[in-house]
Amino acid sequence: MINENDPSTLTTSGRLLNYNEAIKDGLQTGLTFTKLMDQLIRTTDPNELVDAATQLADFKLDSDYVTFPHQYSNADYYLLFMSRMLELHDQGSQVILQSRDHREELTQQLTSLGDRGTFNFRVETSENGGVFYRERATGQSLFYLNLERKMFRFNSHALTQLFIIDLHDTVPAETVKTSVQVLLDFARYLKEDYGYSVDFNILDAANRQNYAVRAADLPAGIVDRLFVAAAKNDYMLTNGVNGNGAEIALDKGVVVDIFNNQLEGQPEWVLTVHDDEQKISWFDVLLQYPFMRDWYLENLSDLEIKSDPLIFG
Amino acid sequence: MENQEQQANAADALTQVIANKLDYLSTMQAAVQHGDDRKIYELLDQVRYYQEVKKTRTNRSVNHLAELVDNIHPQISHYLSDNLIDYLGHIYPFFYYEEFTTGMFHIYFGNWWDRRLFGDLDVINVRFEFDKTEYQKLRDSFALESQNQRLNTSKIEAISAESEKLQELVNAQPKRDNQKTQLREQLKENSGKSSMPWESGKVKTERQEIIDQLTQLADEDEKALNAHKLIKENDDKILVLSKEDTILNYEKQSIREAFDDFEHFEAHNASLYADYLNSLLGKSEGEVTVDD
Secondary structure, eight states: OOOTTOGGGSOHHHHHHHHHHHHHHHHHHHHHHHHHHHHHHHOOOHHHHHHHHHHHHTOOOOOSSOOOSSOOOHHHHHHHHHHHHHHHTTOGGGEEEEEOTTSOOEEEEETTTGGGOOEEEEEOOSTTOOEEEEETTTOOEEEEEETTTTEEEEOHHHHIIIIIIITTTTSOHHHHHHHHHHHHHHHHHHHHHHOOEEEOGGGOOOTTOOEEBSOSSOOHHHHHHHHHHHHHTTOOEEEOTTSSEEEEEOSTTOEEEEEESOSSSSOOEEEEEEOTTSOOOHHHHHHHOHHHHHHHHHTHHHHOBOOOHHHHO | OHHHHHHHHHHHHHHHHHHHHHHHHHHHHHHHHTTOHHHHHHHHOHHHIIIIISOOOOOOOOOOGGGGGGGGHHHHHHHHHHHHHHHHHHHOTTEEEEEEETTEEEEEEOSBTTOEEEEEEETTTTEEEEOHHHHHHHHHHHHHHTTTOOTTHHHHHHHHHHHHHHHHHHHTHHHHHHHHHHHHHHHHHHHHSOOOTTTHHHHHHHHHHHHHHHHHHHHHHHHHHHHHHHHHHHHHHHHHHHHHHHHHHHHHHHHHHHHSSHHHHHHHHHTHHHHHHHHHTTTSTTOOOOOO
């Protein structure tokens, strides 16, 4: 009996035919890959771009019979995707893609930040899938991206560590703001153009955004500390409008509230930032007001804004 | 009959007394209907009214009629509070009132974080009943200003100094560790010394001295171990004190903005009744005719 799956039962020509088919398959995979690469690098249609990136994200180039010795890692296609996406929105010059000599590996710099940060993507190996956008020197994962699930999540911890702490003394606040704006825009395009679910976290400038702090039941002393620090800086922390928290009016109509968002049951303390134009986020407040920054960092273990616990748990 | 006459006189007298009461109540009723708060205040305490507002020397006899409305004071107070609080809002812009039960008002000082409950407002008597402790703190804090100090400055300094000492103790740990190593070496040397009978006293003394020093260092080590916890506790204490100073500072600023200084503030409080009632004179729409 001839079983095509069992070579021992095949004739010599049968075996050769099978071998040939496998090679054709492998080459076809290679051809498909090159088409997708063409699409990723050249297309000017954002939909095609996302389509190519999504397919390349978990593309297996090698097969049993055909392997390719020179390959970029899947993570590199994300970098390419990001650059191209910005390019299609006329912001291509805000990132610099760098390839290593003699090695198929890409890294990225944010133009305004220069060599103060080098970024790449790291593939998440768990079954969640997706990738983390990471600063290589510090290992901080600034955001998580999953093309298949159309998910984008910023990470407050990493944004704080890198931009509010590590780069604070050496990079001017304006530069930090410009750099982070690139990441923010990238996320915005994914949300607005492709309906991604995006958590902008501490970068969210919308007034309705409630930034939940880590200690759901915030110790009273922490608000007291802000009260004392604010007074020293000629700002006044007042009783909140809703009566269960505090409020501080900063400059140019920017108002920060800190309050318990739950009137009964389990407390949930949150921060909000209000401004008429909805342009100021908690991150901006941290950049602009040294006393707010000091207060936040000194009480970070209680105050750190929560990120998606399923991703950054 | 004499008895009948007496009875008639008694009836007349009682009728008159009841008529007085009815008259009092109907005057009060009319005052309420006409929104004549001044008249209501006059009826509530005629003696005080004539002394403080009319400034007449005539000693009016106390007629006790005001006692008729004693048990509706909460309602009267609730009613009168509307205009009174409006008036107070202009003169004491930093006080906030909360009617915690009908006609009873708490006073809060300021709208800043954790503002203090500063006492109660007695609407019937147009008087602030300040919380004695809180008021004294404010008074002291004004007094200390001339020395360029805040109420808790010296306490904060003392606690800070203690924390600094504790921190030094922690910082000196490596130095102590070195000293201990040296002392243990000396101790070893000491016990190896040939103890000639005439020397044994000296060796013993030396040994004791080393042990004493080691014990003292061990004590300091233990204090250093607890230091972080104590420093943290001190930080919390300082926070409470700085917060109080910050609040008092806001209170002082508010008083200075409205009254220039504490003395003027107190003077205003003292004449509040007369000032308020004078402000009402001729202001109310349908004033009830004064009955004397």
